[in-house]
Every structure is written in structure tokens, then in C-alpha cells.
Amino acid sequence: MKTIAEIMALRDKMQAEIITRDSSEVNDIRIVVGLATCGIAAGARPVFNTMIDEVTTRNLKNVKVTRSGCLGMCKLEPIVEVFVPGEEKVTYILVDADKAKRIMADHIVNGNIVTEYLISNE
Amino acid sequence: MRELSLNILDIAENSVKAGATLIQISITVKCGIIEIRIEDNGCGMNGEFLKTVIDPFTTTRTTRKVGMGIPLFKMAAEQAGGSFNITSTEGIGTKISATFQKDHIDRAPIGAIEDTVIALIAADCKIDYTFCYSFEEKDFALDTREIKAQLDNIPIDESEVLQFIKGLIIENILSINGGVVI
Numbered sequence: 001m002k003t004i005a006e007i008m009a010l011r012d013k014m015q016a017e018i019i020t021r022d023s024s025e026v027n028d029i030r031i032v033v034g035l036a037t038c039g040i041a042a043g044a045r046p047v048f049n050t051m052i053d054e055v056t057t058r059n060l061k062n063v064k065v066t067r068s069g070c071l072g073m074c075k076l077e078p079i080v081e082v083f084v085p086g087e088e089k090v091t092y093i094l095v096d097a098d099k100a101k102r103i104m105a106d107h108i109v110n111g112n113i114v115t116e117y118l119i120s121n122e
Numbered sequence: 123m124r125e126l127s128l129n130i131l132d133i134a135e136n137s138v139k140a141g142a143t144l145i146q147i148s149i150t151v152k153c154g155i156i157e158i159r160i161e162d163n164g165c166g167m168n169g170e171f172l173k174t175v176i177d178p179f180t181t182t183r184t185t186r187k188v189g190m191g192i193p194l195f196k197m198a199a200e201q202a203g204g205s206f207n208i209t210s211t212e213g214i215g216t217k218i219s220a221t222f223q224k225d226h227i228d229r230a231p232i233g234a235i236e237d238t239v240i241a242l243i244a245a246d247c248k249i250d251y252t253f254c255y256s257f258e259e260k261d262f263a264l265d266t267r268e269i270k271a272q273l274d275n276i277p278i279d280e281s282e283v284l285q286f287i288k289g290l291i292i293e294n295i296l297s298i299n300g301g302v303v304i
Contacts, residue, residue: 001297002290004264007272010286014276035245037191040132041123049237052244056281067245069139070189 030083035067038074050097054104092117125233140164148254156222163215202229236291247279262294
């Protein structure tokens with residue numbers, strides 16, 4: 001069974017690689033998931049955690065997953081906003097874990113907006 | 123809300139909005155009763171506002187930082203033969219506790235509490251959390267201040283660290299529960 005003490009081994013492993021990483025947050029892509037009551041009830045937690053998992057498995061170093069509150073469009077939750085530096089904000093609606101994976105693959109990694117999940121299609 | 127862990131996430135988000143720097147979450151399962159406590163050191167509420175937060179219909183637009191979250195949590199407790207309590211002191215913080223009859227037919231499952239803890243830590247690594255889970259005589263405790271101290275200069279919201287913490291919570295709870303899902 002894992003214990004907290006094991007985290008030191010993880011730290012030592014990570015310390016070697018963290019120095020080489022681009023630490024300028026200005027160039028980070030930000031993925032913002034609505035985590036208010038409406039979002040959580042509609043399934044935002046698996047969306048949020050899928051995004052985090054994807055960032056790990058794909059080893060994306062300049063992608064930051066954060067949260068926002070209620071945007072006033074509770075019916076369209078879970079809502080995910082993607083901020084790519086230098087580009088317009090993209091808002092995805094009614095997102096679930098599978099859609100989150102697709103957004104990660106198509107939009108975040110390959111730069112192609114997933115038009116069928118966009119808010120303008122509703 | 124289908125899981126109590128989703129209610130916990132939702133209530134803890136209120137603490138985040140209240141400017142808390144330390145949020146303490148505990149789940150205690152003992153003698154057929156589940157008790158969930160969420161305590162923060164945020165801005166707190168005055169007595170008048172405290173009365174309104176448990177009623178979704180008196181919450182006004184100007185105070186919409188608290189809406190359905192608390193009433194939903196209270197409902198989840200009461201429908202499972204439990205009780206709900208909230209106390210708050212301005213400038214000190216807020217304490218919420220709810221009890222549930224473990225074997226009540228309308229009690230929602232605790233669900234993926236590890237996902238709740240991970241989501242909270244990942245969303246803002248400047249806020250510290252303690253998480254305690256106890257089942258009868260056994261318990262498991264996690265303190266992000268302790269983890270951060272051990273991590274040294276590695277941020278706690280690094281994905282690999284979060285995955286580690288997630289595994290830590292899952293394994294420990296499973297072992298404490300003896301494989302039973304609560």
C-alpha cells in the first residue's frame with residue numbers, strides 16, 4: 001500500500017526533469033472547467049479530472065487545468081473554456097469525460113477546435 | 123448530486139470562495155452513522171446571512187455566492203435519516219457537519235472522494251487541505267502542508283503528484299474499509 005513517505009522518491013525523480021521545463025506561465029494553454037453547484041451536479045468533476053489525467057498521460061508541460069464558478073448558463077453545464085495564448089477564447093458545452101478527451105486530442109494537442117461541442121451550435 | 127463526495131466538492135468550493143487558506147474535510151463511519159465535516163478558515167458569515175443559506179428560496183441575487191449547494195447537502199443528510207448543522211463566525215471561518223444513517227435506503231453513496239480531493243488540490247495549490255477518513259477504529263489522514271514540505275520545490279499540482287495522491291487515497295480507503303464500498 002502507498003504511504004505518504006513514498007512521495008519523497010517521486011520528488012527526487014521529478015526534480016531532475018523540472019529544471020528543463022519552460023516555467024513561463026504566459027505561454028500556458030488554460031483549460032477552465034466550471035465547478036459551481038450546477039457544474040458539479042451536471043458532471044463537471046469527471047471532466048475536470050479527465051483533463052488532469054490527459055495532461056499526465058500526454059505529458060503536456062504547458063497546459064494548466066483550472067476552475068471557474070457559475071457562468072449563468074447552468075443548463076449548458078459542464079462548460080469548458082479553452083484559452084490558447086494569442087487566440088480567441090473557445091467555449092465548449094455539455095462536456096463529459098469522452099468529449100474532454102476529444103477536446104484534449106483535437107484542440108489542445110493538434111490545434112483543431114471541436115466545432116460540434118461549441119456553444120454556438122446550441 | 124449522486125454522490126456525497128460531489129456535495130463535499132461543492133461545499134468546499136464555497137470555502138474557496140470565502141477566501142479560506144485551510145479547508146479540513148473529514149468522513150467518519152462509525153456505529154452505522156456516517157459523519158461528514160467540512161471546516162474552513164475563510165471569511166465566515168454573519169448570523170443573519172447564516173439563516174438564509176440553508177433556504178434556497180431566500181438566497182438573493184446579491185448573495186449568490188451561496189445558492190443551492192448547502193440546501194442540497196442538507197437534503198441529502200435529512201433524507202438519509204441524518205442531520206445537518208452549520209456554524210460560522212465572521213473573520214474566523216465556517217463549520218459544516220452532516221450525519222447520515224449508513225444503511226438508510228435513501229443515503230447516497232460516498233462515491234469517488236479521491237476525485238473530489240484531487241480536484242480541490244489541483245484547482246488551487248495555494249489552498250491547503252486536510253482529509254481524514256475513518257471507518258470504525260481505523261483511519262487515514264492526509265495533510266497537503268505535510269506533502270508540500272516533503273515535495274520541496276516540486277509543485278503539488280504537478281500531474282504526477284496528483285496521480286500519486288489519488289492512488290494513496292484509493293488504496294488506503296479500500297484497505298480501511300476491508301474492500302467494502304460505502
